[in-house]
Amino acid sequence: NAGVTQTPKFRVLKTGQSMTLLCAQDMNHEYMYWYRQDPGMGLRLIHYSVGEGTTAKGEVPDGYNVSRLKKQNFLLGLESAAPSQTSVYFCASSYAVSQGLQLHNEQFFGPGTRLTVL
Amino acid sequence: GQSLEQPSEVTAVEGAIVQINCTYQTSGFYGLSWYQQHDGGAPTFLSYNALDGLEETGRFSSFLSRSDSYGYLLLQELQMKDSASYFCVATDSWGKLQFGAGTQVVVTP
Numbered sequence: 001n002a003g004v005t006q007t008p009k010f011r012v013l014k015t016g017q018s019m020t021l022l023c024a025q026d027m028n029h030e031y032m033y034w035y036r037q038d039p040g041m042g043l044r045l046i047h048y049s050v051g052e053g054t055t056a057k058g059e060v061p062d063g064y065n066v067s068r069l070k071k072q073n074f075l076l077g078l079e080s081a082a083p084s085q086t087s088v089y090f091c092a093s094s095y096a097v098s099q100g101l102q103l104h105n106e107q108f109f110g111p112g113t114r115l116t117v118l
Numbered sequence: 119g120q121s122l123e124q125p126s127e128v129t130a131v132e133g134a135i136v137q138i139n140c141t142y143q144t145s146g147f148y149g150l151s152w153y154q155q156h157d158g159g160a161p162t163f164l165s166y167n168a169l170d171g172l173e174e175t176g177r178f179s180s181f182l183s184r185s186d187s188y189g190y191l192l193l194q195e196l197q198m199k200d201s202a203s204y205f206c207v208a209t210d211s212w213g214k215l216q217f218g219a220g221t222q223v224v225v226t227p
Contacts, residue, residue: 031213042122042205042217043161058214090160094213105213106151109160 002026004110006091012116013081021076021113023091030096032074033058033107034066036087043090049074050096081117089113122218124206129224130196138191138221140206150182150189151207151215161205164191193223201225 007022023032030051035043035058045058049068063085065077074093078085092107122142130136142150149168153161167173167182167189179192193200206218 033215040219042207042219043215044217045214048214059216105209105215106163106166107161107215109162111160 004091004093004108006089006110006113008113009111010114012118013078014118015082017081019078019081019115021078021089021091021115023074023076023093023110024072025074025091025093025108025110026072027093027108028071029093029108030071031094031105032068033092033094034064034074034076035090035092036060036085037090037112038087046076046089078115083117085115086117087115089115122206122208122216124204124218124221126219127222127224129226131226132196132198134196136193136196136223138193138204138206138223140189140191140218142187142189142206142208142218144208144210144216146210146212147184147187147208148211148213149209150180151209152178152180152191153205153207153217154202155205155220156202164204166209196225198225198227 004025033048034046037043044060047066049055052071055066067075090112091110094107124140151166152164155161165180172181177194182189203220205220208216
């Protein structure tokens with residue numbers, strides 16, 4: 001049981017290049033999330049998905065796209081990388097959230113991808 | 119706007135007790151979580167409060183007061199391995215998380 005895995009662990013891009021970050025989870029979670037973490041700051045939500053084939057924007061979605069073609073995978077794409085996108089990217093997953101009950105959304109995080117854009 | 123405020127750093131000696139306070143101002147607030155993150159590592163879940171009061175999990179306890187928009191994390195019997203960043207995190211009614219900037223806890227011998 002690997003939990004949440006991310007590929008790659010490190011990447012250096014030049015401005016204008018594109019890339020895709022892959023997140024995979026083997027816990028059969030419905031919900032998946034992409035965050036970025038900048039030095040000395042908390043995590044900020046980029047995009048999230050509440051199920052296969054669905055995605056939604058988070059707090060900082062500009063410059064990123066996502067896809068959830070399979071339940072276990074969540075891809076984050078950078079269309080044209082900019083230095084402002086230099087960050088550590090974390091993927092997370094959780095069980096489906098039930099409203100009206102005592103909401104408890106424990107998220108399980110992957111190890112992160114360190115991205116540098118020159 | 120939406121915000122969570124917590125101290126940037128706390129230093130304490132091994133065996134001591136540390137309290138990390140968090141005040142929040144978020145829309146659609148549903149509950150307060152705490153996550154721990156060691157340097158270079160991923161955040162890991164510590165505790166969650168949906169109702170007012172104290173939740174205890176081993177050496178860690180968390181408290182929430184909805185009327186005061188306030189919560190805290192209490193770390194008891196500090197150990198060197200507790201040196202990490204601790205994030206106050208608000209959960210909204212859709213289950214989305216909003217993180218505070220984090221409190222770095224430094225434990226000294």
